[in-house]
Amino acid sequence: MNLRLRHSWFGYCFIGLILSLGSCISSKELVLYQKELTDKDTIVATARYIPKIKAGDVLSVQVSSLSAEATALFNPYATISAMGGAQPGSTTTQPYTPGYTVDEEGQIELPIVGKIKVQGLTNTQAATQIRQKLLEYLKEPVVNVRNTNFQISVTGEVARPALFSILNEQVTLPAALGMAGDITIYGKRNNVLVIREENGQRTFNRVDLTKRDVFLSPYFYLRPNDIVYVEPGKVRLASADRTSQLIPLVLSSLSIIALILSRTALR
Structure with missing residues (x-):
C-alpha cells in the first residue's frame, strides 16, 4: 500500500x-405547531394575561402635567432613569430602572401625596388611582405605571440562556424562547418545562410546542419570575x-x- x-x-x-458521534433526529421532533387530524385551521388563543400588582413589586411611576416645574416634584427617579445603563452586578438584558417598592401592606409612598394602596390593581388601575390623588396638586396630570421587575428565566437547550426583563409586561412562551435564541436542535420541543410560583408554591408544568393546542395552554403567556427550562433530548x-x-x-x-x-x- x-x-x-x-x-x-x-x-x-x-x-x-x-460521524459516529452524531445521530439522526426526526423532522417531526423539530416542527412546531403541527396539525392533528382533529385540529381546525383557526384556534382561539388563551386569554391575554394582565398582571396585577403585588407586594415586593417595583413600580416605575412617571408623571407629567401642564407644569413641568411642579411635575418634577413627583418624578424623583426621572434623572436616574434617564441615565440608563445596567445596575452593577445585574444579569438582566434590560437597563436597570429604579422605582417604588410595594410594601407588605400593598402600598407605595409618593412624594407629597403619601401612601397609596396599589396591591391587587393592574398598572392601568393604579395609574388612575394615583392620578386622582395628583389632581389636588397638578393640572391635568398624566400618569404611567410600569412594573420594572417583570423578569423570566430561560435555561437549558437554548442558544442564549439568560434572565430577561420584560418591559411591556406581555410575553408568550414562544417569544421568550425567541429572545433566548430559540431551542437548539438537541432540545425537547414536546416537553418544555415552565416553573411558576402560585400562591406561595412552585408548580412544574409541561408544554408541548409541537402541538397547536399550545395556544390554549395557561402557560402560553408567561408571568413574572417564570422559569422556562428546555430539556436535552436523547440525541444530546x-x-x-x-x-x-x-x-x-x-x-x-x-x-x-x-x-x-x-x-x-x-x-
Missing part, C-alpha cells in the same frame, strides 16, 4: 469515527455519552496514525 492510499484509508477511518445525551467514550479512542487512533506516518516517511 503506497503512502497516498494509506493517507486515504486513515482519513476515511477518522471521518467514520467523527447519547452524543455526550459517546463523546466521553470515544475521545480516548480517537486520541489513541491519532497517535497510532502519526506513528505509522512517521515511520513511513523514514523509509
